[in-house]
Amino acid sequence: MQLHLVRHGNATQSSQSATDFSRALSNIGITEVESLATKIREQILLKKIFVDKIYHSGLLRAKETAEIIYKAVAIDNNDNNDDIDIEVCEELSPDYGNYRYVIDKLINCSENGGIMLVGHMPSLSKIGHYLLSDKIDLSFDTANMISLEWSRDDEEWKFLGKITPRDQI
Numbered sequence: 001m002q003l004h005l006v007r008h009g010n011a012t013q014s015s016q017s018a019t020d021f022s023r024a025l026s027n028i029g030i031t032e033v034e035s036l037a038t039k040i041r042e043q044i045l046l047k048k049i050f051v052d053k054i055y056h057s058g059l060l061r062a063k064e065t066a067e068i069i070y071k072a073v074a075i076d077n078n079d080n081n082d083d084i085d086i087e088v089c090e091e092l093s094p095d096y097g098n099y100r101y102v103i104d105k106l107i108n109c110s111e112n113g114g115i116m117l118v119g120h121m122p123s124l125s126k127i128g129h130y131l132l133s134d135k136i137d138l139s140f141d142t143a144n145m146i147s148l149e150w151s152r153d154d155e156e157w158k159f160l161g162k163i164t165p166r167d168q169i
Contacts, residue, residue: 001150002050002114002160003131004040005124006069009033009143011061020094025064032143033065035165037072040145043163044073049147052113053085057092057120065143066118092119099126116145131157140164 009029014020025033043049051073056066070086091102102117117124121139124146128138131148136159138146147160 003148003150003157004049004051004114004116004145005128005138005148006036006065006116006118006145007121007124007140007142008059008061008065008118009036009068011142020059022060024060029061029142030064030068032165033068034072036143036145036163037069039163039165040069041072049160050114051084051116053087054116054118055087055089055092056118057094058088058090059093059120062092062118062120063088066116069116069118089117092117092123094120094123096123099123099130102127103130132159135159 009025009032011023011029012026014023040049040051044051054066054070054073056062066086070084074084089102090096091098091105102123117127125138125140128136128146128148132138133156140146140162141164143165145163147162148157149160150156151158
């Protein structure tokens with residue numbers, strides 16, 4: 001099983017009329033997420049990564065990020081396009097704080113394939129650190145994806161790689 005942690009793209013600044021919940025991707029954010037989505041799709045076509053389910057926090061910038069990636073990966077994913085789901089997981093919001101719920105309810109429920117979590121810092125890094133037992137620095141910029149893979153032989157999560165809008169695994 002694979003787990004892909006994606007930080008949302010660059011977002012517009014907060015204003016008096018816009019809450020943190022309603023901050024959209026900026027033009028830069030849209031461009032960087034589109035580039036990231038292309039890199040992710042390339043890795044899927046090479047069968048290096050798999051995505052069966054995409055969860056996002058529900059905040060506008062994470063939702064937009066997830067939708068851009070979904071459009072790119074749903075085309076040729078594992079010859080199984082119809083099985084990719086995208087849905088809200090409010091527990092990925094920056095204020096939630098209980099990342100172990102996310103692990104127990106989402107990650108541990110899937111035996112094969114890949115799950116993508118589109119969310120925010122520091123929640124994503126906390127999930128990664130917990131699964132990797134703090135073996136690697138998991139700080140990452142906007143529109144970056146860190147991938148982990150469950151090793152059945154070692155019975156532990158392993159760092160698979162990182163994709164940014166500029167490079168790949």
